[in-house]
Amino acid sequence: MLKFILRRIGASALVLLGASVLMFVLTIKSGDPLQDLNESNDPNRDALIAERTERMRLDDTWYERYWDWLSGVGGCFTGSCDLGVTVNGIDVLNLTQQAAASTLRLITLSTLLAIVVGVALGILTAIRQYSGFDYTVTFSAFLFFSLPVFWAATLLKEYAAIQYNNWIAVGQYAPWTIVIVGLLAGFLLQAVLGGSARRRIVTAATAFAFVTVVLFAFNALDWWRDPMFGIGGVLVVSAAAGVLVTALVAGLRNRRALYAALTTVVVGVIAYLVTAPLLVNEPSWLLLIGLFVIAVVVSVAVGAAWGGYARKQSMLVSGITGVITSIMVVADLLIAHWSSFLGLKSRPISTIGSQTPNFNGEFWERALDMGTQILLPTILLTLVSVATHSRYTRSSMLETLNQDYVRTARSKGLSEREVIVKHAFRNALIPITTIVAFDFAALIGGAIITEQVFGWKGMGALFQDGLRAVDPAPVMAFFLVTGIAAVLMNLLADIAYAALDPRIRR
Structure with a gap:
């Protein structure tokens, strides 16, 4: 196993090295880092140009500049990490630490939620193939996967933030709203549980009665504002x-x-x-x-x-x-x-920023503030990822459920739970593990639009600012974080492969 892991690390390091060279060259060739100064009427323009030229080492060749950056990254292994400075002379290492903490907090939560919800939906739709529940989840998955991120983010800001903030000032559901929510709950639950027509009716009626009673009780207790x-x-x-x-x-x-x-x-x-x-x-x-x-x-x-x-x-x-x-x-x-x-x-769900400026609450109030700030971008990224996870899980489970060893397990008299969990799901995990590993790294890159819409100062803003200024230092910092994340997740996926199927170790 150790030799297997070392081979993967070595191959990943070579891929990162080659990709870093390509990224560095493309960045410095993407424009003129002195354009804003060349168009300036500042009387000190020549001095500013000379200062930036020296700071960014624009007179050196690309490979000398790349080697300088690579040497600084190598210093991270000896405790003297140096990722350079921006065009304005700001230390990139500090910017990267702040941006990575913000983005990884968002991405990690979204990934965990997407795995749990997506895999669960994929298993259920595979078990209930061609049912109404399967068609509903399939339609929703394609819908969420196809939605433009910026448009979905705008809808979330309008209905999950602005309209919710207006509603929470009163914190009371209208009776007709409670009835509609109860009907939806009953319909969804009977679709998930299935069964005969009588069982479906009983399930829907029970769910409707329970949800409506609870919501009316919450209204009476003012639970939404004082839970x-x-x-x-x-x-x-x-x-x-x-x-x-x-x-x-x-x-x-x-x-x-x-x-x-x-x-x-x-x-x-x-x-x-x-x-x-x-x-x-x-x-x-x-x-x-x-x-x-x-x-x-x-x-x-x-x-x-x-x-x-x-x-x-x-x-x-x-x-x-x-x-x-x-x-x-x-x-x-x-x-x-x-x-x-x-x-x-009084308006708890914010639409901009990762935290409320000058918020003076105690520990748990500050935790709630952070939670409400992260809520909308997390929902958005989770919905996109759930679509991918659910479809791959469904496909992998359907393929596994049709294998001979699953039919043999059923013929031996094993319970359906044991057949699904111990035999089918375990063998269906390998392709799912691959998707999870790639999706984590892809989310960091895909979060650029999400962060911009919701005003998060994360890795996306760092990448955009660097690319706009033709400044390789922040762009390479973005590459370093996303590249290492991709390598680590793929390494974990490889280890998971070996744990799930010992044949892969050889």
Whole structure:
């Protein structure tokens, strides 16, 4: 395996080197970096031209300038990283750190959501091939994939930000809106679950009744402006998630895995009660990360303790349940501070920027501000990626489900869950892994338009500013981040291939 990884790293390094040469040459040949000064009437124009010429080393040959840049990048391995300066003399390394942090925060969240939603929809549509649900998801996938990004972003800004901000000032749904939402919920749920006509009618009616009652209750409690979730909500939702994860991964007949999941939920809720004063009064990102790591470790340990003959499955189930419980704890804290956040920012969903200037809220209010700022671009990038993931997952699953070994597994009397999860899905993961790896790097490049529409100062702005000024330093910084991201994701994909199919290692 080590030799396999080293070969991939070596090949990737050669590809990066060749691509960096091409990118550097194309950038410096794309225009005149002195054009703005040549057209200037400034009395110090000649001095400014001479200063920029010296700073950018415009009198040197392209390979001398490239070698200077490559030497600076090489210094990153010895702690003396130098990515050069912009045409205005600003250090590119600092700009890159800020831009990469902003973009990667957006891209990572979008990728994770797209993987979970896209793969789940792909599996469901493959199982329910040629059903109404399959046609609906297929149509939606092609629609979202074909939408121009700038147009979809404009629609999101209008309806998910401006109109929502107008509505939240009152925070009440009209009765006819509640009825329509209930009907849509009933229609979608019966389409997903399927079954006989009677079962579909019962499912739709139950979903309609539940959604309408809940929404009317939320209106009566003014829940949208002053929401409440609480320990009970965390316990119920986490326990339901634990049961669902157990059903998907191990099956409900595996009592040890089920008990491990429920024990994890109980331990998580107790830990929340113990640490609540600390999380409310003295929160920090470092504290949250530390508690999350501890939660995962404890969850896996609970799974190992309950595991017995099914230790691996129990550890996986309890680990996933622990992550979900941690997310629900954070969600409860955010929900509890939503009312105070609205008091500081009456129009919560912003359409421009990655954070609100001069925002003076406490830790959880600032976290809500960051979350609402990232919401729209994340939705946009997720919708585009979900379309790709769902289609590839569906195609790969359909191909796998028609294989002889899947029919053999069914003929042996295995449950449909075991056939889908253990046999079909595992073997369908290789092409899906390829798409995920490429999509992460492609999203960084594709986020240029999204960042421009939503006013994010990320890698897209860095690339555009450098290309507009014919300045190779920021353009090469963009290439460095996206190139390394692409290499790392493809390396992880190669390792995943070897883990999924040991034959690939040879």
